Amino acid sequence: MMTTELLIAFLASTAGAATPLVVASMGELVTERSGVLNLGMEGMMLVGAVVGFGVTLGTGSMVLGLLAAMAAGMLMALVFGFLVLTLQTNQVATGLALTLFGIGVSAFLGRSFVGQTVERMPNLDIPLLSDLPFIGPLLFRFDAMTYASVALVVVIGWMLARTRLGLVIRAVGESPHSAHAIGFNVIALRYGTVLFGGAMAGLGGAYLSLALTPMWVEGMTAGRGWIALAQVVFATWKPRGVLVGAYLFGGVTVLQFHGQGMGLAIPSEFLSMLPYVATIVVLVLICRNPQTILLNKPMSLGQNFKAD
Template sequence: MNTEYVIAFLASTAGAATPLVLASSGELVAERSGVLNLGLEGIMLVGAVAGFSATLRTGSLTIGLLAALAAGVAMSLIFGFLVLTLQTNQVATGLALTLFGTGLSAFLGRDLVGQTVAPIARLSFPVLSDIPFLGPLLFRFDSIVYLSLILVAAIGYLLARTRLGLQIRAVGEAPHSAHAIGMSVVKLRYACVLFGGAMAGVGGAYMSLALTPMWVEGMVAGRGWIALAQVVFATWKPRGLVVGAYLFGGVTVLQFHGQGMGIDVPSQFLAMLPYLATIVILVIICRDPKTILLNKPMSLGQNFKAD
């Protein structure tokens, strides 16, 4: 195994992990406020088709990403209105949102199949990008890869070190107590849900604008569910999201390399490896309930209504 192969593998892993980092980061913020959004898969699909369509029509990747962000906010606003204002069941509403997003994205993208756009350009840093091994490994990614890692660090700082982060955690742990001391529980949860939707939309757009710069129906392929699982894998801690996302990204890339090297294993088995690895890891983690309960928001999935 030569150096070029290792660099290519690790660089591909970063690309495959980025949409998961984005989607799971937004979902973590929503869940820390006490809201469980199972509609990530649908939101990512709508974000993917919105970002691709806007980029195709305008030629601007920036507009495409903004369109995906707006689409994610719009989808999460539907979810927020139903669960936070109308007090519907969070689990059932999230599942319905995934079904809605899957159908809506297929409808909106019916005329986009087969078309392509220029992928997001990779950055090049003077001197740094030319360092042997480390240059192509650390300093030749597109801007979204770097922004996703900065986002995780910012969320970690916000939740642990700021007043707003304390309020989010308080609303997630004890919403009635937070309401009693004057916090606007519903407004804060709305903001967290909309942020989660925005990040899921951008995560979906990264797939259609960077990983495979084209629109394919159902292209998210379960990554919305994986992002949800990663929040549990990380035990609701931001730094754990990066580990989970890059682990999944590595296994995803590994199956492609395995097929390329002609490994005598059915392609269907290789394709299921990333999801199988996620299930195994979750089973291992959930064997110790204390690990899960340590950071799980106490009101997660529970609706709040002011008395």
């Protein structure tokens, strides 16, 4: 039976599960709006998770851990950018190789961290608001990253729609040759969006090891990098759609932990499958209508560009 306490716990857990997806997906969205498809999200998130955890464990500073995770994600993205933007390698193959590389590197770096823990990222205590019945624990008792992820969606949505930088990013994503012809440095701009995507992937990974489950476990992303990629398509490259999709998938993810308490007589194995089943179902439904996909998809997505 669903009680008020169970409902609050479920919704609060959904926000926590959605946060790394929002952060990583927004980074990938900006990257893809410039025309670059980076399938290395899973690997970058894993490297961000292990580096963020290791630095936090060694220094005792969670801020340094988060910054180190972003730097690690950017370093991975720089390798990807050099290969696809400078050497003109295939974006799909390079992204897949980056994921495999990240899985291996994170497992190697994290060998000495297995079994160790750090203090969980603290929730913010907002005077008066945090103590409100029902609304308080539902809206005003989360960690700073949860609030920052929502702000990130708002800022990037505004940037893409209202600023000159956003217009240039979208122009490069639609037609890099036209953008180059009128004087924009397409390669430099794409490097910038790829590095931003890497930083957000690293940050999303660090949230897993510092807030969601404050420990290092090999392969702890459990496919979230792939879900983040799928969410960009699910959102049809719109920031607000990413937020909706992340909370939808976050809710499905935590359902496996709260299902029994809610009285759902469903095998736990099936509940564990739900996030991935939901991802496949949503993508199939969206892709049934090509116009939905083509509505905001960058026309040069996945296509390399070389200045003449």
